[in-house]
Amino acid sequence: MPTTRIDATVTSLSWIPSAAVTGLTKAAFETGFTHYDPPPPDVVDDLEHLRSDDRFRYANMLSGWAEIEDGRVVRAGYAGSSGVLMGSTTVRIGRLGARFAAVALPELRREPEYLPDGSVRLVQTCGGRTALPAPRAVPHPPFVKLQSPLVWTTLALILRPDGTSTVELPGASAFPRHWVYDAEGALTLKSGLTDYSAWAAHSFGARTPWGEEDSPALTVAVESAFERMLSRLLMTGEQRPRIRTLDADEMLTLQGEAGDELYLLLDGVLRVEVDGRRLAEVGPGAVLGERAVLEGGRRTSTLSAVTPVRVAVAPGSAIDRDRLAELADSHRREDVVA
Template sequence: MRLQSPFVWTTLSLTLHTDGRAVGELTGASPFPRHWVYGADDALAMKAGLTDYKTWAGQEGTASTPWGDEDSPVLVTAAETALEREMSTLIMRGGRKPVIRSLEAGSVLVRQGEPGSSLFLLLDGVLTVDVDGRALPELGPGAILGERAVLEDGLRTATLTASTPVRVAEAPSDTIDRAALARLAQGHRREDSLA
């Protein structure tokens, strides 16, 4: 019988520069729960990209913690926008229940040019984004995907591939109103800004 619960920790690094800047980093964390880091403006700045409940729940003692022999490195992803957080609530708690899908690392979620009419909410893991053979920044939990196919010509505008094990919620496009999708799509034209 086990009487001790697993440990939870977050390791933060703060670098203070001579010009007065302060740069924070999430450098280590327990594999569960998800770790969120907020900036000086009280906005979500970064978060852990993966959670692993099974490993965390099976942890025995302090050996793989900062109080033992090691800290656990953490995969950090950019934080989703406030609009994406609002939309994720509608996808998960709105009228119709989304379909939850799991993908193994290396699996393709959608391919550029294929027809598509559903939205995706990335629940866990990291997706790589490829547009016309060009890699764009990776996406992490909280990202809403697929809105451009819904708003534009019904074709996927990027290939999304799981770089880690991934869980996504797939929902019909009418879960979110088109005006909100249009605002989201404006911020998702990352390939235009890299041209």
């Protein structure tokens, strides 16, 4: 009986966007003592190059293989290249700068799970902590911690007998942002919510995968490359947006109300509803509100917070109408049933 072998590699990158840090720690970023990270690329083909450019804090690279006989996976495992790739933290005081490498923790790998449809599921957890101290009070013994909290992602790779693969993000730390790339190196999933305060308070000891528990990851679909370009324009243009926060279940817009502002979702998940019907849930990076700007100043949908959210609010004139029209044509959410 002939045996066929398939291989695939999936990756997550953990990075710190400007909207994710809250509280007193934000001052260290705003004063230049340390830095935020620019968004990683849409396609990853050279992790070492990204690491040398200080583009991410941690990478979880899961490489798996499977052998197939008679239409089923009969053997599978993790490739030697699987593991964590640690980034670094750059600290600056005046003109002086120093780079501190992060500290990796041992990789956690489950035994291959052979599924009823003949596929196999491989699961790997990778993470670590920054080398810099982070003194803080915490609500668990010993009630004061000096080491920084742990960052991690848990990736799952499903290998199928037909040679295809799927990546999942079943678990991750609440901070920072985590982006997931498929076997082709393309961005395919994002963590939908960051919670810096909860991460700092709880992500050590038993409350981590190296203790007794993982944290479920809320993932969202990836927005278009065009939306990512517009989001950069909104955040760096002459008309800088104001930041608005909403609690879960709060409403951002109401269908039919007047409005001419644009919204860039920085963190969290929003529900899109039209005529009381749920059409979609969107996550960080989504640009919203363009149809009201283009079509008479009335909101065409109701946007409500599924989780706590942070939104950048910009005037409709922050982006020219031709680009807004292209955005409206590319993702008319009212015409798509989610």
